Amino acid sequence: MSTIPTMSAPARDVPETAFDLGGTRTSGEIRKLSSLLEISQALSSAMNFKASLHRVFDLLEKSHDVVRAAVSLEAGPRLPLEVAAATGGRDHGWQAGAAGGALARQVFASGRPVVIPRVSREPSLADRRLDGEERTFVCVPLQLNRRATGVLSLELRYKPDRDYERTGKFFGVVASMIAHAIKVQRLIRADRDRLVEENVRLQGELRERYDFSHILGTSRAMQAVCEQMTQVARTNTTVLIRGESGTGKELIAQAIHYNSQRASKAFLKVSCAALPESLIESELFGHEKGAFTGAATRKQGRFERADGGSLFLDEIGDVNPAVQVKLLRVLQEREFERVGGVEAVKVDVRLIAATNKDLEAAIAGGTFREDLLYRLNVFTIFVPPLRERKTDVLMLADHFLEKIAADHRKRIHRISTPAIDMLMAYHWPGNVRELQNVMERAVLVCDGDVVHAHHLPPTLQMADTSEAGAMQSLESAVAAVEKDIIQDALKMARGNRAKAARLLQATPRIVNYKIRKYRIEWRRFE
Numbered sequence: 245m246s247t248i249p250t251m252s253a254p255a256r257d258v259p260e261t262a263f264d265l266g267g268t269r270t271s272g273e274i275r276k277l278s279s280l281l282e283i284s285q286a287l288s289s290a291m292n293f294k295a296s297l298h299r300v301f302d303l304l305e306k307s308h309d310v311v312r313a314a315v316s317l318e319a320g321p322r323l324p325l326e327v328a329a330a331t332g333g334r335d336h337g338w339q340a341g342a343a344g345g346a347l348a349r350q351v352f353a354s355g356r357p358v359v360i361p362r363v364s365r366e367p368s369l370a371d372r373r374l375d376g377e378e379r380t381f382v383c384v385p386l387q388l389n390r391r392a393t394g395v396l397s398l399e400l401r402y403k404p405d406r407d408y409e410r411t412g413k414f415f416g417v418v419a420s421m422i423a424h425a426i427k428v429q430r431l432i433r434a435d436r437d438r439l440v441e442e443n444v445r446l447q448g449e450l451r452e453r454y455d456f457s458h459i460l461g462t463s464r465a466m467q468a469v470c471e472q473m474t475q476v477a478r479t480n481t482t483v484l485i486r487g488e489s490g491t492g493k494e495l496i497a498q499a500i501h502y503n504s505q506r507a508s509k510a511f512l513k514v515s516c517a518a519l520p521e522s523l524i525e526s527e528l529f530g531h532e533k534g535a536f537t538g539a540a541t542r543k544q545g546r547f548e549r550a551d552g553g554s555l556f557l558d559e560i561g562d563v564n565p566a567v568q569v570k571l572l573r574v575l576q577e578r579e580f581e582r583v584g585g586v587e588a589v590k591v592d593v594r595l596i597a598a599t600n601k602d603l604e605a606a607i608a609g610g611t612f613r614e615d616l617l618y619r620l621n622v623f624t625i626f627v628p629p630l631r632e633r634k635t636d637v638l639m640l641a642d643h644f645l646e647k648i649a650a651d652h653r654k655r656i657h658r659i660s661t662p663a664i665d666m667l668m669a670y671h672w673p674g675n676v677r678e679l680q681n682v683m684e685r686a687v688l689v690c691d692g693d694v695v696h697a698h699h700l701p702p703t704l705q706m707a708d709t710s711e712a713g714a715m716q717s718l719e720s721a722v723a724a725v726e727k728d729i730i731q732d733a734l735k736m737a738r739g740n741r742a743k744a745a746r747l748l749q750a751t752p753r754i755v756n757y758k759i760r761k762y763r764i765e766w767r768r769f770e
């Protein structure tokens with residue numbers, strides 16, 4: 245605690261012993277100590293700061309003759325003081341004086357306390373007397389880092405025998421405790437501001453990442469999907485996203501959440517297929533303490549944690565019948581019980597489900613509840629497989645190439661025509677995810693600035709037979725590479741075969757022979 249500066253208005257000559265245990269002052273000292281303890285507790289409690297100050301004022305009024313109290317703080321560098329908390333209700337005169345009165349300003353500027361034993365004798369305070377009763381005025385600085393950041397102003401009942409030096413010291417200690425609390429509070433506020441700022445930035449980043457514009461596709465099918473997403477995002481409707489593996493279902497689920505009114509709340513994902521059957525129920529709905537062996541404490545499930553936000557149930561086709569019943573109930577009544585619990589928990593969660601399963605077949609096979617499908621089926625988005633939207637392939641390939649090449653710090657500018665032909669001919673059983681993997685591999689093996697056909701995996705080299713899954717022969721692989729290289733040379737030579745031969749350091753005869761052999765339409769490059 246800081247030392248108390250000397251009083252500007254000492255009253256009497258008092259010895260410096262703090263605790264005169266044998267004297268009459270003992271009970272007063274004990275009262276002061278216990279007040280200081282209570283004040284420090286009030287200031288360190290989790291209440292908001294203003295409430296803490298009022299608690300301190302109450303304590304001072306109760307045990308220390310305080311009639312009115314105010315804490316005024318500087319609003320900013322070179323700005324006047326402002327009242328942060330004050331008693332005295334609507335007495336604006338008192339509050340104005342506590343913040344802007346001549347004495348308050350003097351204490352703030354000098355950093356030294358002032359005690360006026362009799363307010364009636366101080367001209368600048370003459371208007372402060374309540375009911376004509378005599379008062380004592382005390383104003384002490386709130387010191388932070390050796391300079392005043394505000395003042396504590398107090399009016400006490402006048403007592404002729406008061407020891408004014410001790411009074412000043414006592415309130416000086418109180419002031420230094422308040423100053424310390426202000427410091428802590430400012431640190432907390434700075435921390436919170438930083439976190440809030442960080443949160444806003446991250447949310448913006450997420451929103452941007454899952455912006456609809458990041459879902460690529462100019463095909464009519466994808467345009468329709470985007471239109472549906474836009475329609476449904478604004479609502480609270482349950483969405484079911486259906487499509488083969490790797491078609492972008494999760495991306496769409498995220499985009500719906502981050503473009504909805506729930507964007508600032510949680511987006512939680514549960515992979516129903518990845519969780520063991522025994523865990524999924526408590527994962528989704530939480531459990532009570534002792535619900536099963538190992539349930540040592542109560543745990544919130546994802547439904548509770550997603551309250552106000554969205555819950556993405558991936559692979560919904562894989563949930564077991566018991567969980568299906570519970571899901572049905574949440575969808576109907578928006579409530580559920582934790583595992584081992586009886587109390588109904590209400591939640592406000594938007595459900596987005598996805599599956600690549602044939603749910604109708606699952607219903608026929610008795611593994612999926614028909615009534616659950618009806619509940620989920622409110623708004624269904626079908627994501628078409630990539631082979632049915634070939635016009636998206638190039639755009640996606642270019643996008644992945646650019647992104648992955650940048651990640652690997654490689655300068656790869658384009659995809660060669662033969663490679664494009666192969667990408668277009670392939671039937672993409674793994675959909676967009678497979679295309680992404682193919683481009684990743686191509687970037688890794690590519691040694692120049694063009695992705696050639698031979699940078700693509702063998703499955704694509706023989707696109708027309710790939711459905712049979714056969715391995716390609718050495719001869720056909722070499723042929724594909726050769727064809728690719730010659731086509732590239734022809735492109736650079738703008739269809740001039742002699743020039744292409746020079747570029748390849750081969751004779752025109754050989755190049756012409758290969759052009760015929762591979763049926764390359766060289767005129768295409770003219």
Ligand SMILES: Nc1ncnc2c1ncn2[C@@H]1O[C@H](COP(=O)(O)OP(=O)(O)OP(=O)(O)O)[C@@H](O)[C@H]1O
Pocket residue numbers: 458459460461487488489490491492493494495496600640676677680
């Ligand atoms: N239209 C698209 N534009 C850009 N990237 C896409 C698009 N569709 C899918 N992707 C990307 O392809 C990958 C696979 O997508 P996602 O995980 O959303 O598929 P999924 O349908 O959930 O697959 P699964 O059924 O296997 O879980 C992701 O990296 C995703 O970013």
Ligand SMILES: [Mg+2]
Pocket residue numbers: 493494558
């Ligand atoms: Mg998925």
